[in-house]
């Protein structure tokens with residue numbers, strides 16, 4: 001390792017999928033110090049939705065840097081944040097008309113839970129099994145996608161209850177049966193573990209992310225909305241990974257035609273600048289006591305300028321529509337590979353958020369993903385795995401991905417799967 005590439009003082013707590021050192025990127029490609037061009041189908045775990053270094057985003061950041069890098073929101077207002085509120089108002093469900101900004105997805109979830117506690121005066125939160133909500137102590141307690149995220153970090157905050165996520169492919173039930181079953185389990189939780197009068201909110205990822213790229217089964221979110229209304233519980237949709245066009249609609253909860261009371265957002269909002277937030281109904285905000293929440297970097301002008309340019313770009317360049325079209329192409333291509341590879345099980349998702357389960361007969365194959373990823377990486381493509389059963393390959397290319405790039409990704413995957421399974 002040369003002196004310039006000495007990472008020996010970098011914390012070893014970060015895991016690394018590859019050892020590549022990146023010098024730059026454009027669109028769906030990343031360039032390495034070894035002169036390689038990588039096809040990036042990870043988008044920095046769903047962050048680079050507008051691709052790497054989209055000219056609109058670069059220009060917005062440069063322009064803002066010339067004017068003002070930081071001013072503190074508890075002391076003064078900055079100009080870009082008013083623009084961001086106006087942009088969000090344009091693309092959000094009408095009822096979600098008030099916005100709070102922070103830096104990371106976990107902070108957004110923390111904010112949503114703090115708001116829910118003030119708005120309802122109730123202490124408990126329900127999450128779904130397989131969820132990933134972050135790495136702070138509260139969000140670790142809300143995360144059930146893998147034990148490693150909470151390993152040796154006792155004690156986690158109390159008051160978090162876990163209900164089943166509808167997972168028809170694993171249970172063998174039909175989608176309709178799974179929806180009924182999961183909602184019945186939620187009712188059971190409310191009658192056996194945390195009473196409605198003690199439950200502030202239910203937090204749901206409309207498409208389970210880290211837990212397996214698994215859309216909620218048809219009608220589940222609608223049923224959950226009705227259940228929340230019946231019991232006077234707030235519905236929080238965590239759209240940190242699904243938001244801003246990733247699923248072929250601007251927000252994934254709209255697939256079930258429901259409106260949550262609170263929605264979290266991050267990742268795709270800032271095109272790589274650290275910005276997150278929550279959108280909520282203004283009547284809830286009346287009960288959120290001023291000064292009880294905030295953060296030094298909230299509404300950071302640079303990050304906000306990037307978010308404004310991101311939303312403009314998503315709309316102007318029809319990237320949400322592109323996500324739907326390219327997602328269909330990718331889904332069809334992956335499903336076609338099932339003829340050749342019996343190890344490919346369920347291929348599901350929405351837009352450009354697609355999960356592919358690797359199976360050994362009728363059992364999940366938790367060892368194959370690493371072998372396949374090794375072969376994918378050898379062929380200069382980036383892809384990730386996920387899933388509570390450790391057997392899902394997750395597909396999240398940037399929303400600017402082209403037809404040719406999807407075909408290139410499919411070809412590399414075909415070769416890699418062939419090499420890993422010796423077919």
Ligand SMILES: Cc1ncc(COP(=O)(O)O)c(C=O)c1O
Nearest residue numbers: 104105106132133134209240241
């Ligand atoms: C649905 C969801 N919520 C919350 C988070 C946490 O976001 P962050 O890592 O920015 O804290 C993630 C991260 O992957 C996520 O996918």
